[in-house]
Structure formats: C-alpha cells, structure tokens
Amino acid sequence: MSDGSIEVFEGSTSDLVETRTNVADQMTPILAVSPERGNMIRILNMVARGDQVGVPVYADLRDSNDDPLPVSTTLQWEYTPSNSESRFKVSRQVSNLAFYQNTSFAKQANTDYVDEAKHVLTQHEFEGGDTVRFLQITDIEELYLSAEGSAQIDWSNSRIEVDPSAIKGPYTRGR
C-alpha cells in the first residue's frame, strides 16, 4: 500500500505500520507505527472534516470468530521515546467501540458521523494533558494504538484507517 498512510486491510498493512495482538484485559498495542529510517511523519489533530478536534480513525475491529470486539473495549494512542521501553498515553481514551460497532466502515467518514470517529491527541497527562496541534513521530520513536478488552483482535478479519488528510509526510528527519 502507498507510503505515508496508516492503514490495515484484513491483514495487509501499509509500510509505516506493523500489526500486533493485544493481551486480553490489558492495555496492549494492536498497531505499531514507525516511519522508515531517516524519516518522520506528523499526525494532525485537526482536519477539514467535521467540526471537532481530533484525528478521524475509521475501523472495523473483530476477533478470530469474526465477531466485533466487545463494545466495552477501550482504545488509546501511546508513544515510546527513543531508547525507552515505556509507552506513554498521548490521546484521550476512546472509552467504547459503540460507534465502530454500529456504523459501517464505509459510512464512518460521513459528515454526520465523522466527529464520532475522532481520536483526540493530547500531551501526556503529566505534561497537563491538553490537546496538541499535531503529533510528530520520527523513525527512532514509536507510536502505538493500544486496546484493552476481553477479546483479542484478529487482523485477518479487521481493518483500520487513519484519515489520510491527517497525515503529513514522510519528511526527512534532518537531524
């Protein structure tokens, strides 16, 4: 798939992305995003779709029975600085999957619904937790989408796409 995009379509992924499987009932990554060597990308927190702040993320997340992940599953974006093992939360928590469960993948970008699809990027909580304009990820850092819920994701049945207009780059890191 084209570079500079963050998407997974039933198992095949774009260059920036690696799929992971969450551990049941633990907040663990389902997706890892890292630009290629020497590059960086920016994810904008405001796009020209809908009214509210946030990155539109369209998704259809299912388990190995092809059942949707439980509605109570929570999602959050996490960031790992270079040379660190820890993941820090850098978004508001998406506290339920009701929207993804009840709106078909094709309809999620509709103007009426797109605000519900938005994930709001923030500073880490100990920096104040305010919303940010964008999130910058270089090749030496890593960004994760993590999930916590009673079922595990099976990517061969699932798909996800970050709205392409929210992703700028890849640029040369230049330092």
Place this chain on the structure above:
Amino acid sequence: MAAADVATRLERTPGLNDEITPRTLREEGVTEANTPGERSLVGSLTLDTPVRLRSGRSNRFKVALPAFEKLGPTDATADNSETFNLANDVIQSPNTQDVVVYLDGEYYGAPDAVDYAADSIDVTDSGTASDVYVWYMTADPATVSIYKKIPNAETSASQRLWTNQLARLHKQDQQEQPEYFQFGEGWKPYLSSDMKLNVYVDAPFEVRFEDPDGHGNTPTNALFHIPVEQAQDTVPGLINIIKASMGR
C-alpha cells in the same frame, strides 16, 4: 467563603475531560443488582476530586443498559447447539451489541444465532454443564436516573441531574440523535469531592454490572458513559456552595 471566591478557585484548578463509565462504577465505586419492579440503586461513585458533568450536543452521553439473565446449565453433550429462551423481549439495538454471552467465566461473545421473534438464543458449549450468563438489549419500559448526593449531611441532600426512559433510548439511534445533558446557569452540573453520584433504575428486568457468582463477567455491551470534566485537585469550600445551591 463567598461563592465567587470558590468559583475562582475552581476555575484555577486544572481539569481533564474524562468519562465515568460502568467500569469506573465497578472498580472505583459500588455496583449492585436492582430489584426488578422497584426503583433501586445500581451504581454509586464517591468522588475524590470535583467533577462537572459536561453538557451540550458535542458531549454525547451514551446509554444502553442490558437486561441480565443467568440461564442453563448447558446439557451433558459437548459441542452441540442449544437454544435458551429469554424472559424479556430481545431487540436489535442501533447502539451496541444486542446480546453478549459468557459460559461460566469464559467470554463467548455474540451467540451463534438470536431469534428476535421467539426471544431465544443459540449457544454451542465446547464443555458441558456450564452456566450461561446473558446480557441482552430489551425495549421493555424502564426508567434510569442520575442523582448527586451529599453524604452524612444532617438533612439528606440529594438532587436529580438527569432521568430518561430506557425503552426509547435503546431503540433511538444515538449515533444520529445523541443523548446529552442540558443545564442552565448555576451549580447543578457540579459535584464536589466526597459527594456521591448515584444511578437508579426502575426496570422489570435485572440490571447488573457484574455476574452474581464472582466470575468477573461484565456486560461488555452496556453503555453508560457520563462525560465529565474531572478536577485534578480538591477545591476547599465547594461542597458548602453546592449544598446551599441544591435546595433551590
């Protein structure tokens, strides 16, 4: 302390947008089953720091409270499809997963089939004699309400913040027509630290946020996500101002 001073102090206290969810009630508060047919307390949360209920259309409050039933046990043959009848009318919900099943402590997810006309579900148990725990959406008439309460006050001060009918909310497309709080001016949406947020249900079916046998099964299809702004610190004097405002 003057109300204006408290208001200024509250304004200067940093807050985070957050949600009080069924999980918050379960893990940080107290949950219990209702008595079907009577108005009963199903969830209660004592606050550590002040909270403001976020209002307006952009702060959606998603509501779906499934009916609980313990059925079974499954028969002595493994891997056969078995049909279980539900006591209430099961509906196709536009807001959440219609039916969630656990076999003993094991998450089963959606049943193999749901018969919406006959109100029954089909489940295939890979073991035998398992208890079947079901949480399913129903459109039977029920009332749910949220109250704030000051504990241990000489006069028990309590104020209703929101109430609505589940029968309609469960069928309403909350994606398109979201439920949200509407408050006028004043202290109504504010709860200080040590105050309680109580959830009452009057329903003909059983509402519970955890199975009765300690398996840790939870209604993953329940939605009760109250949008709040949670202060990062306590605010002295706030409880008295709120208490004074509650009589009006």
